[in-house]
Amino acid sequence: MFNNLSDKLESAFKNLKGEARITDLNIATTVKEIRRALLDADVNYKIAKEFTDKVKDKALGEKVINSINPGQLMVKIVKDELAELMGGTEATFSLAGNPTVILIAGLQGSGKTTFSGKLALYLKSKKNKSPLLVAADVYRPAAIDQLHVLGSQIGVDVYSDRESKDPVAIAEAAIKEARAKNKNVVIIDTAGRLAVDEVMMTEVKNIKETVNPQEILFVVDSMTGQDAVNTAKAFNDRLDFTGVVLTKLDGDTRGGAALTIKYTVDKPIKFASSGEKMDTLDVFYPERMAQRILGMGDITSLVEKAQEQFNEEEAKKLEKKIRQNKFDFQDFYDQLQQIKKMGNLKDLMAMIPGVGKAMKDIDISDDAFKGVEAMISSMTPQERADPDLINQSRKLRIAKGSGKDLNEVNAFMKQFEQMRQMMKQMNKMPMGMGRGMMGGKMPKM
Missing domain, CATH: 1.10.260.30 (Signal recognition particle, SRP54 subunit, M-domain)
Incomplete structure (x- = not known):
């Protein structure tokens, strides 16, 4: 996903190659190139400027000036700032409640249903949970069928009511079903909606108020770039979600959403998803992602x-x-x-x-x-x-x-x-x- 950004950042660091020390002149050139790389990755100008100002201030510190290898230290500074921009540390994920209720929201086509299946498999295989998937999308043709197919693939039960057109009632009934069948996690897959659609936004807010979820995850299609960040802000104003999920990270995207969504809505990125396979879901680690952006690999993962x-x-x-x-x-x-x-x-x-x-x-x-x-x-x-x-x-x-x-x-x-x-x-x-x-x-x- 970050190939273009990685190349441009690497090119920016070349300004320091062969330099014995960091100076106002060479750091200004490098920072300018870094800012340009971020803008090209669809990062908001204000955020890009604030980011590079921090990098510049740290680079001009006394310890860096006296260094014999300014290029490597610049890479470290940028890595630390990228990690901080994306959240700093791994976010917590609540599994409290009996059952734990997780509400999935987002735009149409963002990958909510596929993510719901992946999350169910993750909780089943890695957290030893017994999840129940809930088909609360009553609008999209075949949405219920899709969730049933995914549930069958991963061995997870799916609750649906094809006769009902009331997502709130479906969610309530699903929680009762979960208690009756000793399911300790309920994952509610809701319909895709636009932030400007007042009726649909009210609907998902009513689901939230009725089921009182421990986690509300906003699913973001990474391919949509800065638009995804703006949409996330609008959703957060109405839902006050607990975390973000980045999908389609294997796509040809510039990465602006992944880099700046935490800064914009002040909510952590909790999961990252790529591909259609059910086992391609990872906990999001900001520092590891920063390392990968800078070509430093991710041996820990x-x-x-x-x-x-x-x-x-x-x-x-x-x-x-x-x-x-x-x-x-x-x-x-x-x-x-x-x-x-x-x-x-x-x-x-x-x-x-x-x-x-x-x-x-x-x-x-x-x-x-x-x-x-x-x-x-x-x-x-x-x-x-x-x-x-x-x-x-x-x-x-x-x-x-x-x-x-x-x-x-x-x-x-x-x-x-x-x-x-x-x-x-x-x-x-x-x-x-x-x-x-x-x-x-x-x-x-």
Whole structure:
């Protein structure tokens, strides 16, 4: 999302390259470029000026003047100010109440229904909650059907009343249903509405006053830029929501909404969403986002995603197999599945410092592993367990079964054997050093 902003900020920092110290002259040039980058990212001029004034004041401090590396210190100052602009620290999310009631609001097309499904899955899988989704959008065709489909995908019940046209009554009935079925979280998906639509704004306000939610989340389509910020302010004046959700962060957007919505409405960004898959919802961390904007990566989030998917006991078993030189195609296949569960491959690569910028123009498909998976799936269980069994005739059968050329199968086998040879060297390492072998060179897909 922030590729254009990242490039322009990097270009601004080049003004300090080779400088022994920060001076009024070179800092003025750099700050001007930073302000221009923010404006191009659809940041309000007043906010952009206030931001760069703070950066300039800090950059001209005595400690910075005496530094031998002003470029790196400028990056740190900008990172700290970006994080502060987006909220500073992770926002709290209330799960009080019995049940906890969460009201979802926003414009039409902002991604409210998809987010409601993602939030339900997040609370179910990561917070051990039992959520109930509520279809309170009685206007949009197929809105109820969409929520039922999402609920079915993630294994979460959905409450709806196709005969009623009263969202307030539906919300009330849903809470009674939740108590009766021991559901401890109720997520109410409301209709999209315009801030200037008095009737619709009154309706969502009535829902709020009736169900008294612990959280009111305003869903913002990041693609709409500064318009989203202005809309959020209008909604907040009526609803006094508790937090913001940024959707479609994987889209081609300039990022102005993400950077300035906290400043404008003084409400924290609580979640960030990208893509249509139900597991692509993340808690919003301002400092981590600032690091990613500046091309510094996000190792913390990458490690957290890995920890969620990799079981410690399974890792020990795998390490034992590696030490005994028994790592096979089934092990490799299982590891691929774990990596895929961590999320979009390009997003994962972007979390590694320096890699994101290098790969920004490279398209990495979520289907990147399909060729390898097809070849392994075309093997017999015996062949997966014992790669040495695979001779020329077996390779021909695997190639035919996977829709690959024999040369592709040969290349994969060769690369796999090279990886096994590399793992033999791990036998000489102390226990524990061999884990994380997937971080090494991967076979081409």
